[in-house]
Amino acid sequence: MTSPELLDPELAAFITGNLSLQLAATDAAGLATVVRCVGCRVSADRRRVTLLMPRSQATPVLAGIAANGRVAVVFNEPSSYRTLQLKGRDARIEAPLPEDADALQPYAAGFARRLAPLQVPEPYVRTLVSCSPEDLVAVSFTPLEAYAQTPGPHAGRRLAPGESGA
Amino acid sequence: MSQPLSLDRLRPCLEGIVPSGIATCGVDGMPNITYVSQLMYVDPEHVALSFQFFNKTRENILANPVATVLMMDPDTAARYRLTLRYLRTETAGPLFERMKAKLAGIASHEGMSAVFRLLGADVYRVQAIEAVPGRELPPVEEGPALLPALRRSVDALAACPSQESLIDCFCTCLERHFDIRHQMLLMADVPAARLYIVASRGYAQPGTGAEVPFGVGVIGVAAREQVPIRIMFPASDYAYSRMLRDQAAASELAGQLETRIPLPGLAEPASQLAVPVMAGGRLVAVAYVESRQECHFGYDLEDALVALAATLGLSMAASLCAEAAEEPVEVRGAPPSAMPAGEPVQVRYFNRDGSVFLGDDYLIKGVAGVILWRLLGDHQRTGRSEFSNRELRLDPALRLPDVCDNLEARLILLQRRLQERCGWLGIEKTGRGRFRLVLARPVILLAEEPA
Incomplete structure (x- = not known):
């Protein structure tokens, strides 16, 4: 079964725009765990989203994904507070592509630029999202559900396919 | 071998400077993740999360009460995962x-004042770090090293012989040892x-005698709840000028509140901390400090000022007991002083609220006004100029609100206020009581x- 296309080009551009990224997984006992990610890419057909993270920081998350494939990822644009959550049930742990390591520095620089207006120093941001290429691991999934989470009473509203959630 | 992690050492992560993420698990086994507006330190075993809206996190946590929080140190970028129940x-x-006061700071920091209404503080036990x-x-x-600053301040307070010297010493210690530039000490009239x-x-006008009702602003909430209130970002909801105007006008205190002496204070403080000064479970005063710099007063400074305020409160109570024990019932022996020469000044008194005007200038009202009126009357009738605290305490006309009232603070x-407003009339202490x-x-x- 192929899922309906959840990400329109605007949403795909949004989530790959050097945002604050956190990914959650669950274990068999019902405990969720979380890791900060250091990059995001979307497949050409926009059906597959891949998050990059330091393997050394993601141990419990990777164990959960290996066991059940369930993930939730939150994307936050610090300046606008626009926040989106994607969920999937078919997550896989993958080796990173060669270009993923090349994307680490541009992601850190872009994320630092987003936080500069909030007086967050660039060395802080670079430290927060630092990852050696050898430590990099990828998790990809098909987003099945999207939720708008921009702070406010409508946070948590499920988005229809193609809806922006802005 | 390093020590096990203690939440006490990770409190900077809980200031809301870098947003934390919280991951929960639904009954269907699906994870959910969201950013947290506020994660607050409660004690070494507990944290509290702000509950502002009913959302998926809340739905999950009510069904399956375990969660993981990822928090970041705002200085070092160190990351910690907390397992919570x-x-x-x-x-x-x-x-x-x-939490409400802190959230107001975070909300206005994030331009979200209108949507950040606190419904509850969700308390979690920290099971693992x-x-x-x-x-x-x-x-x-x-900033200064806090334990040495606290030690020097406690030593200085211990050497103070009177209420007045305790008050001044406390303020000097905050300036000198804690490098605090803007502060007020407010006595409680419970x-x-x-x-x-x-x-x-640290203000152009000292504002001596200006009043804050319980429950209003950072100072008033700290007094009513008897808990320190600390805000790390500018919080328009807790700005005094507007608060006082709005809330005082609406309250039953409207007619009684001191409004002619303007409250000093920074127009837009970026950091605020109000610490209740307690003695034996009673509220004695509130110490308030503020700064134009964001995130200026951390958890550790709050701890240091709470400890110093405890010393101040107990020292004030001890000094009151000592003074009361030595208070003479009546002061005799001083010859009546002659009425001074010069241009006479009209002193007008309004019994309704005890307000006193020197010429056309407002001076003070309330208990302090009634006291001054009585002293001036006595002096005019008998020529007396020497008085005792005890005779004031026993005078029903003074309407002292409580036997335990801090009369000494009202005299101070x-x-x-006389020192600030007038060069020809004053009271000076001549001994204990x-x-x-x-x-x-x-x-x-x-x-x-x-x-």
Whole structure:
């Protein structure tokens, strides 16, 4: 079964725009765990989203994904507070592509630029999202559900396919 | 072998400077992740999360009470995962008020004041803390070392012989040892549910005698809840000028509140901290400090000022007991002083609120006004200028609200207000429980309303 296309080009551009990224997984006992990610890419057909993270920081998350494939990822644009959550049930742990390591520095620089207006120093941001290429691991999934989470009473509203959630 | 991680050492992560993420698991086994507006330190075993809206996190936590929080140190970028178990939601009381005030700062920091209404403080037990590996920046050492500053301040307070010296010493210690530039000390008038300034530092006008009702602003909430209130970002909801105007006008205190002495304070403080000064479970005063710099007062400074305030409160109580024990019933022996020469000044008194005007200038009202009126009357009738605290305490006309009332603090207020407003009339302490009225010009006493 192929899922309906959840990400329109605007949403795909949004989530790959050097945002604050956190990914959650669950274990068999019902405990969720979380890791900060250091990059995001979307497949050409926009059906597959891949998050990059330091393997050394993601141990419990990777164990959960290996066991059940369930993930939730939150994307936050610090300046606008626009926040989106994607969920999937078919997550896989993958080796990173060669270009993923090349994307680490541009992601850190872009994320630092987003936080500069909030007086967050660039060395802080670079430290927060630092990852050696050898430590990099990828998790990809098909987003099945999207939720708008921009702070406010409508946070948590499920988005229809193609809806922006802005 | 390193020590196990303690939440006490990770409190900077809980200031809301870098947003934390919280991951929960639904009954269907699906994870959910969201950013947290506020994660607050409660004690070494507990944290509280702000509950503002009913959302998926809340739905999950009510069905499956375990969660993981990822929090970041705002200086070093060190990351920690906390395993939490939800215990309860508090919708009123000290923890709720602390969180509400803090959230107001975070909300206005994020331009979200209108949508950030606190419904409850969700209390969680911290079951595990995991340091997430990765690069860190070196820790930042800012401001004075707090334990030595506290030690020096406690030593200084211990050497103070009187209420007045305790008040001044406390303010000097905050300036000198804690490098605090803007501060007020407000004495509590518990029966009247308000506070009045006895000392302030760092403002163009000292505002001695200005009042804050319990429950209003950072100071008033700290007094009502008897809990420190600390805000790390500018919080328009807790700005005094507007608060006082709006809330005082609406309250039953509207007619009684001191409004003619403007409250000092920074127009837009970026950091605020109000610490209740307690003695044996009773509220004595509130110490308030503020700064134009964001994130200026951290958890550790709050701890240091709470400890110093405890010393101040107990020292004030001890000093009151000592003074009361030595108070003479009546002061005799001093010869009546002659009425001074010079241009007479009209002193007008309004019995309704105890307000006193020197000429056309407003001086003070309330208990301090009634005291001054009585002293001037006595002086005019008998020529007396030496008085004792005890005779004031026993005088029903003074309407002292409470047997335990801090009369000494009211005399200090009166003395300072006179010093600030007038060069020819004053009171000065002449010993424990006794003082002198000093008058350099003749006065004409006019009671504007019948007693």
